[in-house]
Amino acid sequence: MIKILDRYIFFEWLKIFAIAVFVTLGILIMHDMYSNLGDLINYGASAYEIVYYYLLLTPSFIPVILPISLLLSLIFVLGALHRNNEITAMRAAGLNVFSITKSLWISGVVLSLGLFWITAHLVPTSVEKSRLMMDTLHIQSEMKKSAGDLSNIGKIQQMCFANRKDRRLWIMNSFSMATNKATGVFVSCFDENGAEASKIMAREAVYDDVDGCWFFSDGQEISYDVSTSRAVRSVVFDKKYYRDFREDPEIMRLSMKRVKDLSLFEINELLEASAKEGLVSAAAKSAALKYEVRLYNIWLSPLICIIVVAIAIPFSVAGVRTNPMVGVSKTVAMFFAYYMIDNIFSALGGAGYISPVVAAFAPAAIMLIFALSLYRKVI
DSSP states (O other): OHHHHHHHHHHHHHHHHHHHHHHHHHHHHHHHHHHHHHHHHHTTOOHHHHHHHHHHHGGGGHHHHHHHHHHHHHHHHHHHHHHTTHHHHHHHTTOOHHHHHHHHHHHHHHHHHHHHHIIIIIHHHHHHHHHHHHHHHHHHHHHHHHTTOOTTTTEEEEEEEEETTTTEEEEEEEEETTTTEEEEEEEEEEOTTSOEEEEEEEEEEEEETTTTEEEEEEEEEEEEETTTTEEEEEEEEEEEEETTOOOOHHHHHHHTSOGGGSOHHHHHHHHHHHHHTTTOSHHHHHHHHHHHHHHHHHHHGGGHHHHHHHHHHHHHTSOTTSOHHHHHHHHHHHHHHHHHHHHHHHHHHHTTSSOHHHHHHHHHHHHHHHHHHHHHHHO
């Protein structure tokens, strides 16, 4: 009897879950089309390239699709069982809440495990390949219009980067990804006490991929007296290699992106770059915190599937006297409360008030403890 009941509840849930996945996926793709389809068409993308782009992009939606689809399907199925008094009949037969919903718990655990693998392997590749395709189409479109001038291809405006290990601050008016050339470059060099010791100003600077260093053109190097902050020497140059300036433009570019737009691989790359800097100063450690918090959030995000199951079940089977819509509204409210708590803890972790591990783990722990405490009322 138990196995028949488990199969019945599982397949009732699975049908709704599959529908919810396809509907949610369609909504997210339509939202992205509203933002990016016009750009793809302007870049001259063919119908095949547009379809291929969305095939590449689709896996990046999975961490959003699965929790929402799971929540909606659980609310619908458990609400239907509640309305039809099937849960009452099952409990009258001597079954407790866990026995009734065992297949749903197993499904939530399986989805969480699958989401761990997807988050670690599939999503970062999806994010980077879809972004690379968009950038490539953009660059190809600009190359057709530029008549051979590559200086404006893939241009990034106002790029800044702080190299805390070597105590250098970079400011560029623009940087071309196609040529690795920056224009309007200012590099401030500081001593161990944080005083500006010198400044390089140049019309152009190019990153040499072969030597792994920067080459400046039409520039001026100013040296300062660190005790008075007055300029004591100025040297003008036409062309000059700074072979100890080994900042990677890719790391510079990634550091300019919003943390939530970075893939797991890119966050790891930035953290490795921070580790190479040694994190010797409080400022360096503070700068790395936001990436650490995001990294742990990504790794722990699959737990949301278990949290959804833990929240949805007790509210949906609260009792025959309770209107099912009351349980639905409470479930949705708790789901959004989790994201609010997660954002609060992420902000605290990024500001250094709590450790990144606590910032990532605490919201899940709080919601699981609260949800499990509700079972005392329904079991």
